[in-house]
Amino acid sequence: MAEMVRKSSSDEIINHWIMALSCILLIISGYGFLFQIEGIGSLFGGFNAMKTVHNWLGVVFVLSLLYSMGHYFKDALEYDDDDRQWFKVAGGYLSHKVKVPPMGKYNPGQKLYYLAILAAGIAIALSGFAIWLIQDNAGLILLAHLVHNLAFCIFIIAVPVHIYLGTLANPGTFQIMVNGMVPLELARKRYPKWMKAAGKM
Amino acid sequence: MTNHWIDLKNADVILAMGSNPASNHPISMKWIMRAREKGGKLICVDPRFTQTAAKADLYAPLRSGTDIAFLGGMINYILEKNLYFKEYVVNYTNAAFLVSPDFKGPAELDGLFSGYNEKKRNYDKTTWSYQKDESGIALKDPTLEDPNCVFQLLKKHYARYTLDKVTNITGTPKDKLEAVYELYGSTGKPDRVGTECYAMGWTQHTVGTQNIRAMTIVQMLLGNMGMAGGGINAMRGESNVQGSTDQGLLFHILPGYNPVPNASLPDLATYIEKNTPTTKEPRSVNWWSNRPKYITSYLKAIYGAAATKENDFGYGWLPKLDVGQNGSWLMLFDRMHQGQFEGFFAWGQNPACSGANSNKTRAALAKLKWMVNVNLYDNETGSFWRGPGMNPKDVQTEVFMLPCCSSVEKEGSISNSGRMAQWRYKAVEPVGQSMADAEIANELYFKVKELYKKEGGAFPDPILNLTWDYGEKDAAGKVKHIDIHAVAKEINGYFLEDVYDTKVEPPKLIGKKGDLVTSFPSLQADGTTSCGNWIYCNSYILKDGKEVNMMARRGKDDPTGLGLYPGWAWAWPVNRKIIYNRASVDLQGNPWDPKRPLLKWNEAEKKWVGDVPDGPAPPMGTDGKFPFIMKPDGVASIFGPGLNEGPFPEHYEALECPLEENSMSKQRINPTIKIFGGESDAFYSCDSRYPFVATTYRASEHWQTGCMTRHCSWLLEMQPQNFVEISVELAKELGIKNGEKVIVVSGRGEVEAVAMVSERFKPFKLENSTVHQVGLTWHFGWQFPEDGSGFDSANLLTPTVGDANTMIPESKAFMVNVRKA
Amino acid sequence: MANDNTKNRKAILVTPEVCIGCRACQVACKSWNQLPGIKTKNNGTYQNPPDLASAAFNIIRYSEVPSDKNPVRWLFVSRRCMHCDDAGCMKICPAPGALYRTKEGAVAFDRDKCIGCKLCVNACPFDVPRYDVEGKVTKCHLCFDRIDAGMQPACVKTCPTGALRFGDRAELISTAKKDGFNTIYGEQDLGGLGSIYAFKDAPKLYGMKDDPAIPSSVIFWHTVLKPFAVAGLGGVVAAAAIHYLTVGPHKDEEE
Ligand code: HEM
Ligand code: SF4
Ligand code: SF4
Numbered sequence A: 001m002a003e004m005v006r007k008s009s010s011d012e013i014i015n016h017w018i019m020a021l022s023c024i025l026l027i028i029s030g031y032g033f034l035f036q037i038e039g040i041g042s043l044f045g046g047f048n049a050m051k052t053v054h055n056w057l058g059v060v061f062v063l064s065l066l067y068s069m070g071h072y073f074k075d076a077l078e079y080d081d082d083d084r085q086w087f088k089v090a091g092g093y094l095s096h097k098v099k100v101p102p103m104g105k106y107n108p109g110q111k112l113y114y115l116a117i118l119a120a121g122i123a124i125a126l127s128g129f130a131i132w133l134i135q136d137n138a139g140l141i142l143l144a145h146l147v148h149n150l151a152f153c154i155f156i157i158a159v160p161v162h163i164y165l166g167t168l169a170n171p172g173t174f175q176i177m178v179n180g181m182v183p184l185e186l187a188r189k190r191y192p193k194w195m196k197a198a199g200k201m
Numbered sequence B: 001m002t003n004h005w006i007d008l009k010n011a012d013v014i015l016a017m018g019s020n021p022a023s024n025h026p027i028s029m030k031w032i033m034r035a036r037e038k039g040g041k042l043i044c045v046d047p048r049f050t051q052t053a054a055k056a057d058l059y060a061p062l063r064s065g066t067d068i069a070f071l072g073g074m075i076n077y078i079l080e081k082n083l084y085f086k087e088y089v090v091n092y093t094n095a096a097f098l099v100s101p102d103f104k105g106p107a108e109l110d111g112l113f114s115g116y117n118e119k120k121r122n123y124d125k126t127t128w129s130y131q132k133d134e135s136g137i138a139l140k141d142p143t144l145e146d147p148n149c150v151f152q153l154l155k156k157h158y159a160r161y162t163l164d165k166v167t168n169i170t171g172t173p174k175d176k177l178e179a180v181y182e183l184y185g186s187t188g189k190p191d192r193v194g195t196e197c198y199a200m201g202w203t204q205h206t207v208g209t210q211n212i213r214a215m216t217i218v219q220m221l222l223g224n225m226g227m228a229g230g231g232i233n234a235m236r237g238e239s240n241v242q243g244s245t246d247q248g249l250l251f252h253i254l255p256g257y258n259p260v261p262n263a264s265l266p267d268l269a270t271y272i273e274k275n276t277p278t279t280k281e282p283r284s285v286n287w288w289s290n291r292p293k294y295i296t297s298y299l300k301a302i303y304g305a306a307a308t309k310e311n312d313f314g315y316g317w318l319p320k321l322d323v324g325q326n327g328s329w330l331m332l333f334d335r336m337h338q339g340q341f342e343g344f345f346a347w348g349q350n351p352a353c354s355g356a357n358s359n360k361t362r363a364a365l366a367k368l369k370w371m372v373n374v375n376l377y378d379n380e381t382g383s384f385w386r387g388p389g390m391n392p393k394d395v396q397t398e399v400f401m402l403p404c405c406s407s408v409e410k411e412g413s414i415s416n417s418g419r420m421a422q423w424r425y426k427a428v429e430p431v432g433q434s435m436a437d438a439e440i441a442n443e444l445y446f447k448v449k450e451l452y453k454k455e456g457g458a459f460p461d462p463i464l465n466l467t468w469d470y471g472e473k474d475a476a477g478k479v480k481h482i483d484i485h486a487v488a489k490e491i492n493g494y495f496l497e498d499v500y501d502t503k504v505e506p507p508k509l510i511g512k513k514g515d516l517v518t519s520f521p522s523l524q525a526d527g528t529t530s531c532g533n534w535i536y537c538n539s540y541i542l543k544d545g546k547e548v549n550m551m552a553r554r555g556k557d558d559p560t561g562l563g564l565y566p567g568w569a570w571a572w573p574v575n576r577k578i579i580y581n582r583a584s585v586d587l588q589g590n591p592w593d594p595k596r597p598l599l600k601w602n603e604a605e606k607k608w609v610g611d612v613p614d615g616p617a618p619p620m621g622t623d624g625k626f627p628f629i630m631k632p633d634g635v636a637s638i639f640g641p642g643l644n645e646g647p648f649p650e651h652y653e654a655l656e657c658p659l660e661e662n663s664m665s666k667q668r669i670n671p672t673i674k675i676f677g678g679e680s681d682a683f684y685s686c687d688s689r690y691p692f693v694a695t696t697y698r699a700s701e702h703w704q705t706g707c708m709t710r711h712c713s714w715l716l717e718m719q720p721q722n723f724v725e726i727s728v729e730l731a732k733e734l735g736i737k738n739g740e741k742v743i744v745v746s747g748r749g750e751v752e753a754v755a756m757v758s759e760r761f762k763p764f765k766l767e768n769s770t771v772h773q774v775g776l777t778w779h780f781g782w783q784f785p786e787d788g789s790g791f792d793s794a795n796l797l798t799p800t801v802g803d804a805n806t807m808i809p810e811s812k813a814f815m816v817n818v819r820k821a
Numbered sequence C: 001m002a003n004d005n006t007k008n009r010k011a012i013l014v015t016p017e018v019c020i021g022c023r024a025c026q027v028a029c030k031s032w033n034q035l036p037g038i039k040t041k042n043n044g045t046y047q048n049p050p051d052l053a054s055a056a057f058n059i060i061r062y063s064e065v066p067s068d069k070n071p072v073r074w075l076f077v078s079r080r081c082m083h084c085d086d087a088g089c090m091k092i093c094p095a096p097g098a099l100y101r102t103k104e105g106a107v108a109f110d111r112d113k114c115i116g117c118k119l120c121v122n123a124c125p126f127d128v129p130r131y132d133v134e135g136k137v138t139k140c141h142l143c144f145d146r147i148d149a150g151m152q153p154a155c156v157k158t159c160p161t162g163a164l165r166f167g168d169r170a171e172l173i174s175t176a177k178k179d180g181f182n183t184i185y186g187e188q189d190l191g192g193l194g195s196i197y198a199f200k201d202a203p204k205l206y207g208m209k210d211d212p213a214i215p216s217s218v219i220f221w222h223t224v225l226k227p228f229a230v231a232g233l234g235g236v237v238a239a240a241a242i243h244y245l246t247v248g249p250h251k252d253e254e255e
């Protein structure tokens, strides 16, 4: 058995899946609403039920999103020269030949993704609550409706990219979200600065 | 109505004065709108800019209670500008008749007619009569030049009603007055017709009857009576008020407008003699000469076999009024207030809110030993003992509530304003223990009869001899349930013997014993026919051996195109849709207006084509009869000596008015009204405590005192509270804001209301003063809505005074004050 | 969402000129739809309830405007759902079938399908939809149930004067024009309204908006964001697939 290092705590993993699942269900039901898709509606037991589910999943999603700040927020705010260089080579995703600078625990793409989701998540949540709870304010509700949908557009782009990168594009990554462990060998390659800081390199 | 609802569409000009059809008779507006679509013009004359005014082509305001001045001015205008229809006036009215030279009018007597007795407040009418020739026929001057002819007297009388004078009385701007006169006067041409729609805005005045008289004079001058699209149309305030009047609801008339006998007429012969008009005029039909047949058939209908020739057909059993007694509403409650009644049936009414001077009415109820309230709902009358200002402990009146069912829970007929009796069917079963009125009457009748049988009593005969054959009887002899068809048939009448026409040889059988009478010419004065109400004779007939309920017919054909629909239901008399219709043709029997051929004489077949004519006689020019068959002279009365105030309407101010002087004469108020002197009957003119004129009215959303409509949440939603409409100018003066709660006070009471401040009321500019007027609805009452949020009845304010002829209370012009609540 | 039924489109023609303000229409609607009475108070006007409500699908608006010949001009204008061809309410509604187009081209609602999100009222140019106690949409539905049964809408049937008329939309418009009404409000607006008004004067006078329009944010959302939500998702999924096939997954090069 190769030696493993822990990248994510179980707390972090559980929250991630709560966040991810609720988000995906919200996206799916959101799609159902957006295009009045009967099939999606029946998946949730009708549109009335779907509304309730959507609204309360929204609560779940935003709580877990806020909770996730404890896990990622600090990291997501710190950038160095390597990060800048990382952008120049597009993270090495467009060609395997370029030299990708050494990364820490998260690469800047992930960090920015998190910030985007955080911002869009808060926006979509606030606007969602507005649509849900505000009674008589046409202007505000219409604004909320617009914001909700603009934020949705961010989700619709960001989330699939995130899923692709977390699965097919980076074999071995998905496991982190299962047991939180990365083989030491792999970690040294992918997160050299983090490993160095942890004294494992 | 002389005409009928649909007929409004045939008019060129419609004058809505004394009414607000858009709010209170919305269906009439359907036909008024049809008339307007064809170029007809709607004139609205009203103190307030009403919903009708909003639709009118011409609106003119007038101060409440000045209609006669307004119409007098119109008569003057028509005469001055020669707008009248001369041929009609000469031939069909009494304009040419010569009046006694002793007759004097207000022009000479400063507001009075000859024969006034100041003490008795009435007139000796001897001088109000025609000059007659040896044979007793009135003298006439067809040139209308004789100074004593009706036409010249009319001219003299109304010459005083100049535009300036009228403006100063009514407060109507002069240009508006002239515009109304000109437009309405344009219907004096043969091919133009004008109609008038009135309601309580004309009748509920001390000069109510004369308001209408003034308009009939206008209509006769313009040749609008008897015409399609013409006439004088009383828009009744209730779906069946016409029917109830026809059936003798009022104290002074029996069914079919036969007068109630009084104590001076001890037997049938004297009754008939007194009440059967005669004429020497050979060409007058004088229809009331048939009175003996109608009264006898009526007696036979109510007393059946017990009514015999020997006992005067039971005439002695009819209740008699004392000579000169008035049993109208105001009088009844005045006497009740004096403690002269023990018991009272409030049947289908709510006097605690509907009657003038409600505080007095409510106090009167407390003087009763018992009261029976027959109604759909408990109301302010049934609950008067726990009403405002009452201490239940002090009230000894025992109140019984008999719930009755609504019109859709029973079968029967209703007669609308157009005299059309329509049969209706039961839609649903009565709610709870409620019963149809006829069933309640049945129970009551049987119990009363039992008591009379058992205990005798003062005068049991009228009850014991009453026929009551309205269906199957139980062992005790009580009718189990009223068969309403049996009632309808009794009203129509039966042949009680085989009846023959003995004028022909050999005598011809008119009707077989036991058969329904076909129409009133078959009725007899010898007791061989019965008929509960002669004008309804022909409403339930025998046709081809089968009994046919004419009122249930639903034919939709309109052969004349004038909207007569002769096959739909049935109108009295004999399905005539427009009465006096023989005045719609010239002397040769051709319609005055070929576009509106209501009737036309077919010379070849010797018969009338069109509406059911007023008698089969040929046209006047071919030896026919006069068209106004109900009048002894056969012509319409421009000079009308029948009313108490005089033969021509004269302007008097209301009992409570804002003016020190009547600018027409020194007679400020109607000289013949009864003045009630009780403490609760107080009235105040030109009193700074009550400086504003007030009027009451109805809104579309509620009906009468609101007893039925206030319980309908849909209607209450639209009109939840009593309101008082106030001009912007007055509101400013009083510091009242729109929507604010205010209190309206009169000399008799006060009521809360929401102030509705609007441009729709405007102050009236009179000669030397500005008069403010306000108006309130009388739909509300303290008892429901239960939280009192609707406020109380506007009749808490109205005075105890009535019209000099009918005693209908004056609720359209009185004085109040308004203050912030 | 243009209406496919424009050809046999039915409409209600409102002619305030002949409306007498009797409000039989208000009662008829409540009666047919069995709507509860609303507890109101008099606010110094005949108009009551003051505005459309969950239990008031139509109201008569009483307005007083200046007049040169009378103390005032008093207008009675029936207010109700306009049954827009391009209906903001339908556009924004997230629940299929909650608002739907009837055979006659009207916009009806199905309260069982409505999820009570209240978006429609905000997207309606005429502020029409209301919500009942359960938060479900209510509004005039042009009496589709009566029309199906061969009857006229309840309010039209009751109207004594002809101020409300029901019939073929094109025919109503041409008769109104023939009758000399120079402004047919709703003839073109929003693809053509199903409640059309015959006016003698400018619509503003009768309390109508000059250029009724669906809120621009709703239009933007409908024409830009919605397509983007499809294209965007499709785009990223396609991009990922292409990436996977061309560039391929990340390789951790041997050191
Ligand atoms: C976080 C809290 C959220 C709340 C309170 C919320 C609430 C709402 C509400 C009230 C609606 C209107 C329809 C309905 O009532 O269901 C709605 C629609 C929608 N939601 Fe959310 N939502 C939330 C999160 C999300 C998320 C995370 C997504 C997807 C990433 C999303 C996507 C959508 C979409 C696409 C629609 C349809 C938009 C439309 O048809 O106008 N929502 N949401
Ligand atoms: S008026 Fe409003 S509710 Fe009616 S169809 Fe148009 S957008 Fe929808
Ligand atoms: S409230 Fe009902 S009808 Fe209105 S948009 Fe939401 S789901 Fe549709």
Ligand code: SF4
Pocket: C028, C029, C030, C032, C057, C058, C080, C139, C140, C141, C142, C143, C153, C154, C155, C156
């Ligand atoms: S069409 Fe029907 S639902 Fe609409 S307002 Fe008229 S009665 Fe009410």
Ligand code: SF4
Pocket: C018, C019, C020, C021, C022, C023, C024, C025, C026, C060, C076, C078, C158, C159, C160, C161, C162, C163, C164
């Ligand atoms: S029923 Fe007709 S006339 Fe009466 S208020 Fe309604 S639209 Fe106007």
